[in-house]
Amino acid sequence: MRLVPWWALLSSGCAPVLLIGGWNLAEWMQGPGYDPTTRTISVLAAYGMPGYGVMTGMLLVLGACYIVTAFGLRAATLLGRAALAGGGISAMVLTLVPAPPSGGSFGHGAVVTVGFGLLAIWPVLAVDRGARAPWGLRPALARGDGGASWGLRPDVAIAVSAAMCACAVWFLVGLQLQGLPGVAERVLTFAQALWPFLVVVSCWPHQVASEPT
Template sequence: MRSVPAWALVSSGCAPVFLIMGWLVAASVQGPPYDPAAQTISVLAAPGTEGSWVMTVAFIALGFCHLLTAWGLRPAATAGRTALAAGGVAALAVAVFPAPSSGGSLRHGSVAAVGFAVLAAWPVLAARGGAAVPWALRPFPSLGATAVMAAGAAWFLIELHLHGVAGVAERAVTTMQSVWPFVVVLSCLRASPRDDCPT
């Protein structure tokens, strides 16, 4: 019997779908005033903007997906599961503390920064050693995933500071962060019965 429940594949697979569909639909509702290359995803959920509820719902759905996946991903090290769950809580907090339509917000910025950090760190924190460990939970792929996410987060901060293509950078890193849990769950479920994920 596999140690990762099948519903974890659904929760992890829905995370990127909710996120990407959320920003696509919200941006289409806002129309030309919104520049997806330069403006962040959070701007789509700013109070008073058209379709802000769409992105808010997407953040909430993403948060619950991460929480459920962390709960079901028993083969991962506890520190990694905790970090993934913290990323889910951060997504919920982003919905509670939305970015303003103009200017900055310390609360929103702090919550978003924590979310980026824990979601970048969770793969390496979830890694385990041993021949029976699924490939996506092995140290080298986990370290690679964390390195790519950290580099993406750094790129986003640079673009934000330079008033460049922050929207492109943010979408790249958040897509990676939302897809990786699905990859990990899939690698566990694809493990052969004799190489079941350790509990």
């Protein structure tokens, strides 16, 4: 039995495709008056906007993809999988508290913050401390080629989480200073959608022994 089933590979691979496809379709429906570099994705999902239905459906399916992937990612720790699933639930809850067409919303902002936070920290929480962990769940310490000593190597999960947190700060600063929050948000959400797929891919070649059920 593989560390991840085929359907986890499917769900994780669909997430970034759905995300990009959803916001691009909603932008096309919104028309030329929408500037994706300065306007957030949430505006596209605001109630009454042309792309409201598209974005609502996308968020529901995207959240389901995260949850399914978390359920199937057996190589990750339970805490990391719970954080990934929590990010998926947050995406679904966003459909219940859409952002207003203009201005802010405390409820929407709170759900976005929780979702971004969970999806930013799950890579670190999911790390497998075993010496033979897949590269997507690689620990900071690993055996040398000879197998006799331990040595430092780059911790992929920490680097990914740090990059996501940096993008989140970029997004917040962009909102406050009227910079390019649309670009920052798209980079962040795409990275958070892509990373589960890359983790699943890193686990795919690994086999584990299992007893017949």
